[in-house]
Amino acid sequence: MQHFPTNRQAFFLLSALLLIFVEAAFFGNGSVFLILLGIGTLYYALRNTSKYRRSYFWIGAFLIGVSILSMWSLRLMIFGLAIYLLLRLWKGQAWLQTTPLQGSADTGLIQNKVMAAQSTPIESYEWKDIHVQGFIGDILVDTTHTVLPKKPSLISIRQGFGKVQVIVPYEVPVRVFYSTLLGEARFFNGDSQRILNTTIHAEDGYPADEGNRAELIVSVTTWMGDVEVIRR
Structure with missing residues (x-):
């Protein structure tokens, strides 16, 4: 079974935490609580072995999806990411230089x-x-x-x-x-x-x-x- 790369898991986790912080600190959006509830439900589903595990997983995913779509910080981040990608493409720089x-x-x-x-x-x-x-x-x-x-x-x-x-x-x-x-x-x-x-x-x-x-x-x-x- 092929696992999702850990680097990408870390990236998405840090991005989600950043979005939650920005939304709570600057926009006062109540959807932050739905995200936290969804994350808790997902965690419970992953740690649980009962027959309702799949139901808990999809409930958590639904709560997170609905709340993310209403976040202003996500829209601003997508806009900023698009500008960043356009600038990098314009300058012709490598994505990662080791x-x-x-x-x-x-x-x-x-x-x-x-x-x-x-x-x-x-x-x-x-x-x-x-x-x-x-x-x-x-x-x-x-x-x-x-x-x-x-x-x-x-x-x-x-x-x-x-x-x-x-x-x-x-x-x-x-x-x-x-x-x-x-x-x-x-x-x-x-x-x-x-x-x-x-x-x-x-x-x-x-x-x-x-x-x-x-x-x-x-x-x-x-x-x-x-x-x-x-x-x-």
């Missing part, structure tokens, strides 16, 4: 940013442990372009919303710790699995040779975001 960062002793391979799509350099680089925090954006860490030291190396990522992808070489043992409220995980070219408010652990390449050896430990924590750790 700029690889050249690591240094001061900044590290990836920086803490509120909203950004980041990746490690696309050419060979010197390895440094990664400790990064962000709010919205995708992060790509490709360790096949570097030489990991003969000791445990750490990738620690704390992200609000967005996808985290880590590419590791075949000969390096890897441990992965992934914690999220809602997301999808895919480890070592296996099948994807949906994660709901839990922490999972996976490892590959063990037992390794005794003595000094390269080892990679990946720790990822998100609110809503997908994680993919693959070998290449």
